[in-house]
Amino acid sequence: MAERSFKKEVEQLKLGAGQEFRGEAILCVTKALLQSGVSYVSGYQGAPISHLIDVLNDAEPMLKELGVRFESSANEAAAAAALSVSVSYPLRGACTFKAPVGTNVASDALANLSSGGVKGGALIIVGEDYGEGSSIMQERSHAFAMKSQMWLLDPRPNVQTIVDMVEKGFQLSEISNTAVMLQMRIRACHVYGSFIAKDNVRPDFTRMDALSNPVRDITRYALPPFTYEHEKEKVEQRWPAAVKFIVDNKINEFFDGEVSDVGIVMQGGMYNNTLRAMEILGLADIYGNSRIPIYVLNATYPLVDAEFVRFCAGKKAIMLIEEGQPNFIEQAVNTILRQADLQTRVEGKSVLPMAGEYTGGVLKAGVQKFCTLHRPDLLAPDEPMLTNKSLPAALDTLGTNVQGRPPSFCTGCPERPIFSAMKLVQQEVGPLHVSADIGCHTFAALQPFNLGQATMGYGLGGAGASPLSGEGGRRPVAVVGDGGFWHNGLVSSVGHQVFNKTDGVMLIVDNGYAAATGGQDILSSAATVDTRSTQHPIEKAVRGVGVEWVRHITRTYDVAGMRDTLREALTTETKGPKVIIASSECMLNKQRRIKPLLRDAVKRGERVVRDRFGVDPDTCTGDHSCIRLSGCPSLTIAPNPDPLRRDPVTRVIDTCVGCGNCGEVAHAAVLCPSFYQASIIDNPTGWDKFKQRMRDAVIGFFQRRLERKAVTA
16 A cells, blocks of 8 residues: 555546646656656656656556556566567657666666667656755766766756656657656655646557567667677767757757846756745746846756857856766866857856755855856845855754754654564674664664664665674674565575575564555555555565575564564574564554544444553653663653652653554563553443443542541551
């Protein structure tokens, strides 16, 4: 199950020519694919393009009517490999995944695709996850596009522009026989807007046509001597064809301004932030009309030399806004201008930070510095000068007043008790080397758990631990999620350890679906999905590749059971890989699933019981070991009700979801008896009311008795 349903939005995909489509940009991409006559789409979920995968899943009945096949791929490499169909046939295909990590995983398939070239349009929609909101390493897709010579589109964050770039991306791919990357930044994906729809298009050449008349062209194989011809073809034929198409179809945009001797050039994705910064400085209005001429690169690779020469002619300086590093575009532009004997100065990283996200504040400081150097008269005389160096100073001031909040597990997360148990085991066996993996369990590297040495990639936790196999009686621990297990881990971690006789412990966290990417179903999902094959046990797959020591914990909240199983795995005489499968549903998705059901049941007058936990303030000693071992956000501190005790007590706040982890941890660690469980009953039965009256009577009797004794004393 995905984190949300798009069945309502999917209805908009049926809109025809002349009708208005309104929605989020990433949803508009889906409509643009259908308008372009796409034959097949493949992809692997991940921010910020997960919604594209989820929409395609919900739209599958409509896709079938149009003759479009959608595949939820095992990983990004599988998604990219599907584009091989467009090498041999005039079929338009698209794949999508998170960049740059997805591009890295798919690199082998993409490199082969770019070598032989394509006959049908091939579009690679990459979710560019760069900046402070990113959960991955900071890299750019630009380098990969240059390395493999695939054209890179970076559309201006405007719904109509994005739709146009999808449609023209297919055309560009076909005319130049080259795959095209469409880079969707986080902010661009979530822009809202509208565009006038066109009719959805059924492919003229169908997948059945391809199967009925298979074509084989050996010259498209990435094998010598054909690869040498491919290299010449890229430079002599594909590149000129791409440049001509970009110019003829006005892919890049020019916006005039009243100033003639300076200009601004930017990646398309930087347009909105830059115009906002310019508006604050009085250099543009709220409608995007700029006083300074602007050249927007919706195609950031290849660059068009003639357009740069025309834009820069007569200008003493331009500001080049290129987010991230290295500054590939800036270096290329300097070469273009010098070869054309233009002495226009290029101010890029000289007025902007070399690395980091170009937020509105950063761009405002950069534009102001550029104008101060070359046209100070454009700035208001009373405008205080900002520098990029002043921004960290402002952040330092904030840091003294605002407490840092590192990412952490959600309230009730079933992974939290796993690492609480691991902390308890460490007290017995000593510190553990924990090879981490991509997913929510990466948070265990932070407080309060501090578990995890390094993360190398999705599903690679087992491979990362393997070099430390069973040295001196110690065993490394590896963590792999169920999403990572099916993505890459079955072969690269489990199979790798079996083949190399690794003596270690591998913990597979089974949430029931790919929880970290939004709850998409996978092979081991418990749900029945009409369009997918699910309910394939992880344990069966693990044993199938040769693991003999396997334990399955079906309830991760059993901290004592988790602790004992981990201890057994670390101390058993059995050699080779030992796998523990820890299963409990992702609490975030579970709450999304059950809360509407419970609300409906209450409205219908049905009896509904909700469990909550609390701490008896009179019993709590203020030790707070429960907080240190579980880190649950619903645990906090409160003033001690006893005037003779100074230490604040633990308190459970209203965000508690009743998972029981706090109490389980307390009892497993033999901490204290202060936790209690309370049941909240909606629409109680007569029996429930009778029991409550009896409890009130008995408890009230003893309370009054204690009060009388206290008065007598």
